[in-house]
Amino acid sequence: MKRTSIILILIFIVFFSCKQNKQEKKTTSEKLTFTEIIKEDYELYKPKKEVKAVLILFGGYPEGAEDIKREFKILDIARKNNIAVIMSNFNQKLWLEENEKHKLAKSLQNIIVENQLPTDNIYIGGFSSGGVVSLLISNFIVGMKQFYIAPKGVFIVDSPIDLVALYKSSEKNIERNFSEPSIQESTWLLETLGSNLGNPYDDIENYEDKSVFTFITENTSNLKKLKRTKIRLYTEPDTLWWKEHRMVDYEEMNAFYIKKLSENLAEKGYEYVEYIPTKNKGYRSNGERHPHSWAIVDTNDLINWMLN
Template identity: 30%
Template sequence: MTILRILPFFLLSVNLAAQLPAKMVDYREARNGVTVLTAEIQVPEEDAGYTLLLPAEGLVRAVIVMFHSGRDTTHPGFEQRLYVDAVQREVATLYITTGNLFEFLFDEEKYRQLDDYLGKAIIENQLPADKMVFAGMSLAGTRAMKFGEWCMMGKSRYGIRPAGIAVCDAPLDFVRFWQELKRAMKLNHDPVSVSEAGWVSTVLERNLGGSPDDNPAAWLDYSPYSHQRLDGGHAALLKTVPVRAYTEPDVLWWMENRGKDYYAMNAIDAAALINTLRLLGNEKAELILTQNRGHHPDGTRHPHSWSIVDNAELVQWVLEICE
């Protein structure tokens, strides 16, 4: 990376640091281990816990719970910028993590861990438990959906249920997702896609008892949405919950840069989820399609990015569904 690319990151980080609200609560449980994805890939853990950013005046009208890994609020990532818009509207932002940067939520204990962090944040900071919207991008969006459904099953020790859920370009139907991972490996067209497909499919198969052919029930149960089930599987739990699915279906970009088509895009899950919820009678299920908004913080074009979300408009939606 050249100095010309580093400089914008540095300036943005300084700017964000200067905009920190009056109160930030940072609860950490030290983690020094590693997450083993494959025999060749191991990733250091981050500290578990949460970072809470509160409005300057102390009044909290709603809370956006971000399941995004990484809690450095001076980082130029678009997810970390959300609090800047949120606190201006008296909305708190809570970044929550198990410590695993690639948390798939395979185990009940991980749900309990997140539930306890959320409960701790609510109790110690007088947060409105009935005005919490879960959100996340990509795998963090998967976590937001899965944790929301877990709460809707009545499993939260604190009686938490999401007031709404917003996911950005997240994989939801993991049978569909696995099939496309395997296809990418067979095509062997793009190194980035092949590498990701290799470790992701390995992690999924290791934790779900083999492939979808080997253990179909486990894969259907794990998926926060299933196209094979007319009611969407676990997604039916959200038929009364306001849900937004953001996606930028730039199929030409995927074809030209990754050798992928619609079948391999998470947009297909987003559309299917919202369509299913609407068929179930959920009039507050919305599919948000964007054009030419997706890019990384350095300006590189990429439709798989939180940049497709209008943070200020999302905060407005949160207030509308919570009040």
């Protein structure tokens, strides 16, 4: 009996040891297939095999690379498909000045060249204000011959694309005095937009010059170079959530203007625009329900869109 017990213990030890070795080999293997390069301006996750595509990501107004990585679970599937992912620390922009476009485009090109990434299959996307940056910088790059990193596709995730609408909805938020976070954000927005662009009632041209889309005048001049570029517009138009938590109507939501942009571009002959509304997918990494989240993007479908 004693000998039998000893044999069983030895078998258990051998089995556990083999299992642990397999897990260690798997972890090591994953690290070997994906190089992490952490810089002040960005984080790069690069496959050690041939890179099939490059995905450049911009976070929302306060988000840097670490925030993107936490909220947008893209790295595992990117690694499996040999896609390099650049998570940018460039943020806090609702529009881009010309000098900022030049500087950012040059920076992105340098990152791609220095890390020997392919320039023929690049995609750019962003959440919230990061989506605004993605569209504006993509349009700029495509229109400038000095840059050879023109994206094949660009996507936004519930982005505030219409600065006029943002100004007017901020006025309404302050007037209704319903949600403290909304009041604080709206107060800041009115000050920021007003001090830089004036008010849209008197200075609509300033807003058209900076904005991705101006619904009231149907202006899309900042997207005119992207007519042959694939565009995806993600949003989660959960009107009940926004009514309960912010007391806003559908016409004040990002989702409304994103849908209107998709319709406007279709009318103007943009053949590669996809409007993608979602339902009950918006959750933050801490489990909080919020339709304004990275999580509304189906990562598997996004990768398929990039590779096909």
